[in-house]
Amino acid sequence: MINCPKCSSEALVETPALGNIPLDVCPGCSGIWFDKGELEALLKQSQGGDSADLALINPGAEGLECPRCKNKMSRGGLVNPLLLVDRCQSCGGIWLDPRELALVRKLLGLSGGPSEVTVDRPAAVPAAPPAPDVKSTLLKLVAAAGAILGLIGVSFEMYLYFSPAAAVSHSPSAGLSVAGVLLFAGGIFVLNREK
Numbered sequence: 001m002i003n004c005p006k007c008s009s010e011a012l013v014e015t016p017a018l019g020n021i022p023l024d025v026c027p028g029c030s031g032i033w034f035d036k037g038e039l040e041a042l043l044k045q046s047q048g049g050d051s052a053d054l055a056l057i058n059p060g061a062e063g064l065e066c067p068r069c070k071n072k073m074s075r076g077g078l079v080n081p082l083l084l085v086d087r088c089q090s091c092g093g094i095w096l097d098p099r100e101l102a103l104v105r106k107l108l109g110l111s112g113g114p115s116e117v118t119v120d121r122p123a124a125v126p127a128a129p130p131a132p133d134v135k136s137t138l139l140k141l142v143a144a145a146g147a148i149l150g151l152i153g154v155s156f157e158m159y160l161y162f163s164p165a166a167a168v169s170h171s172p173s174a175g176l177s178v179a180g181v182l183l184f185a186g187g188i189f190v191l192n193r194e195k
């Protein structure tokens with residue numbers, strides 16, 4: 001992935017919009033990055049003849065930063081001294097503004113096909129679902145266990161209370177009942193809060 005030399009936060013998007021040579025186009029400014037040989041191949045494909053000589057005419061050093069190798073590109077004439085483009089002298093790539101692409105086509109007498117290439121930003125990659133919170137899960141388990149224990153305790157007390165006196169030997173304990181109710185209520189409360 002390479003970033004636009006003009007809008008540094010935009011990543012170039014590969015598109016086959018011009019012939020079968022994949023181009024890297026900026027979704028922000030619609031500038032086009034040609035790796036070494038790509039523009040030559042595109043022009044050759046369009047013209048069906050000899051490849052054009054794309055060495056820069058009167059290159060100067062005030063160009064943009066190369067999106068591929070980060071070296072300073074040179075700004076100079078492409079085909080015609082008046083058609084100024086940015087070319088990286090290290091990797092041979094060429095950066096064209098949308099306006100410059102139209103001029104290249106005009107100068108070379110090319111007609112037909114899109115005069116401008118635009119691309120959409122790629123859809124954002126959906127974020128991964130958050131990892132389950134171990135602490136929260138553990139708390140829920142403890143709360144559930146507490147609620148169940150409380151329920152069992154209360155049920156046992158109820159059983160003792162409502163059973164015929166002769167059937168059971170001990171009487172219900174108020175303290176155990178209260179503890180059971182509190183455990184149950186506390187467990188349910190925590191479970192609801194942690195949802």
Ligand SMILES: [Zn+2]
Nearest residue numbers: 004007026029
């Ligand atoms: Zn851009």
Ligand SMILES: [Zn+2]
Nearest residue numbers: 066069088091
């Ligand atoms: Zn470069």
